[in-house]
Amino acid sequence: MEKIKSLYLHIPFCTWVCKYCDFNTYAVLEGLIPSYTDALCKEIEVVARRYPVGPLDTVFFGGGTPSLLSQLQLETVMRTVTQAIGLRPGAEVTLEANPGNISTVSCLGWLAAGVNRLSIGIQSLRPGALRFLERLHSGEEAINAIRAARAASFSNISCDLLYGVPGVATTAFLEDLTAVLAERPQHVSAYELTVEPITRLAQEVRAGQVVMPEADLQLEQYWSAAEVLARAGFDHYEISNWARPGYRCRHNLTYWEYRPYLGCGAGAHSLLRLDDGSSERFWNVKGPQAYIDRVAAEGVSVAGRELLATERAAGEAAMIGMRMLDGTRAAGAFPAERERLAAAGLLVEEGETVRLTRRGVELANQVGAAFLR
């Protein structure tokens, strides 16, 4: 079994669940955070003994809103990770944070706990868009959050932005992007606002209260953002991710390169890679209370599991690997599909590597699906 070097830690709590979000997160359950943190530590200790893991290259606190953890809680979790699994020198430790939780003081605390990469959920700087998205911060607060992180000496800052927000014109979106880039972050993720089926946004779209922008406008915003970012010296290294040289998110690269990882916390997924090329994936129960109870009883909280035989695992690796714009070697087992997609102008083949074309990026699902049975 391939040695696991990445750990994901899920913090399923938010002050408010935004209407477009379908992540595993809960508002009004903050009272559970202390016992949840205890359960999380216990699970980390159990999986550390059960799987070939560590020392870790990357740790990622995702959510939810991990910045809701107190300084002490974060330190406790980090200490558990270090003692039970171990961190390599230079390991990347990311924390997702909302602008409202970011101050110089909180940043200094996170740095002290061992966090060295901050991923800030900015989404937009426009009051109208922020209100529409139900974000709890203002544009000014978002900019100040980046400044506070820099002032506390975070040297690896990522900013999340959303495009394709109803009512936001391309020029307005690009203004936001430019304003964010002026704060010199090392990494940017720009996501299309997607209507996920079980969200309030989906309800509003079905009811005709919200009209989502056409594909042409979404793509216009996407490609013009890509241009602005390229001019600012960012590499477009994944469909929705850009980084200055040396600042690609190593944790997320684990997923895209189909290397194994462990996920702890409610609803978190883990992937094991076996020597014959097959994979095993398992995931935890989603509800925080259920998670806490299961971990208390069994030490882990696995809800489901799937085994992917070699060929299917290879298909999955290719499906996800082609999201990296430098290309992937994971599609080697699919010469016929590669040829067909290349002929269709969606891929270019460079030796063992295949890479999405511009059109291939726009139709990445078609490419991904080709590698599945």
Add this chain to the structure above:
Amino acid sequence: MPTPTSLIRAISVIAHVDHGKTTLSDRLLEFTGTVAPRDMVEQVLDQLDLERERGITIKAQAVRMLYQAQDGKTYQINLIDTPGHVDFSYEVSRALAACDGAILVVDASQGVEAQTIANAHQAMEHHLKIVPVINKIDLQQANPELVREEIEKALGLPGDTAILASARQGIGTREILEAVVREVPPPTGDPAAPLQALIFDAKFDAYRGVVTYVRVLEGGLRPGMRILMMQTGKTFEVDEVGIFRPDRIPIEELSAGEVGYLIASIRNVRDSRVGDTVTDAARPAAEPLPGYRHVTPMVFAGLFPTDSEQYQDLKEALEKLQLNDASLIYEPETSAALGFGFRCGFLGLLHMEIVQERLEREFDLSLLATAPTVEYRVKLRNGEEVPVDNPDHLPDPAQIESISEPVVLATIVVPSAYVGNMMELSQERRGQFLNMQYEPGDRVIITYRMPLGEIIHDYYDQLKSRSKGYASLDYELAGFEEANLVKLDVLVGGSPVDALSMIVHREKAQVHGRRLAERLKALIPRQLFEVPIQAAIGGKIVARETVPALRKDVIAKCYGGDVTRKRKLLEKQKEGKKRMKRVGNVEIPQEAFMAVLTLD
């Protein structure tokens, strides 16, 4: 102890669809105590699930009732319930051949309609005594006096003696039975003569083999007899004879005048051919009974399994279904677009729909049907004449001398306000006006000579919608006529799709081509490439549409916890594609193959 022939009656109930003949049959069964009230369900005689669900009768049914009349005698009344839809008019014809009289049911609010006329005429051709019944007199819109007049004028039957009834409320049931015993003549056959029995239906029973429905006209039929089928020349030994009450009940003998069934370990329905005469092999009748109108399929379509692995299952299902439905014919067909399947012949579109539904439901198949077409006769320059029931098999135009198409005599009955609409529609469909007759009650009977090919393409639906549902239609085949016909080819993504070709009149070819291309554009989902759709006549493109290429199909986020969900989503997308048919590079959904049907 056989019933004396003087106390036997054999009748049919005939009517336009929905005028209530099946409900009336239910009442007669109840009234005569044939079916105990606790066993009574609606539509007792409709045995197929589909019949009860759709409230229609597809197969003719026979039942024996015993009725104690006011003269004190007990009569044996053999009743044959018949379907009303025009597709199944051959069922009516064969039922009538086995009867001496007919109850003609006319709806008191709808009046005489196209199939009322057609069925009444058929009954007259068979020299049956007709007992007119005006049904549904309990309805508010009922106008029995007007209907009496229509019966007189349009059918030439005595309207004043028509019995007023409400099958739903049981009004008039006794009067109908009295009229039957009084007016319908008893059979004239001689129980001692050599056997002559007419086969009017046959069914396959999984346990007993073929159950043959017969009316004995001369002589008697007993178990143990060796019988001869006079048309096929095959002989069988009778295992069982019996009657329907309405379940099968074995009896000692079926004698002259009686209706019932015989079982003789016949394995194949084709050996028990409807219209054939059963006789005693040891003492055969001198000649067979006159047969009746031979059943010919009117429309043809390809049936293909969606999943090519179901081909063998489809083949077996068709074989089994044909055991019960002798009017269904089929032969293997190969389509470049759809793979292996069967070319099937049907009596009409309803029949086609029912066959497809029964195949899918009773045999758990998923089928794709191509657009129905009629059978053309193509005269070649070398003098040969070939039938063509598949547009793709039309010979090279250079070899064709002429093409003839089947035409029908169509009778439309409609309130006078809609005459204009009916004529407009019929002329659009290349109809040739023959006659128009004004009837009492503001009714008009219009007759047209029309290409059958125009009728099968939603003519009936249009007729209904352009007359607010009032028009009724009946038609019968009236030979073949030469017409200026061409083959319209469809190219999707540059490749011809055989299953989409059609034969159309030259003058309409361009319009049809254009509409078909538009419909296909709406039905074919966006693909990686732009997909041109072209309609062509003899290599010349007459219409073109383009399905634009897929613009965007990408998921913004894909991290560790999203992979399974995303994979499943894409796998599902791919599964959906598998249900489409791939022609060249293009995925075509199933509905596209039926698009031709709704072009007008």
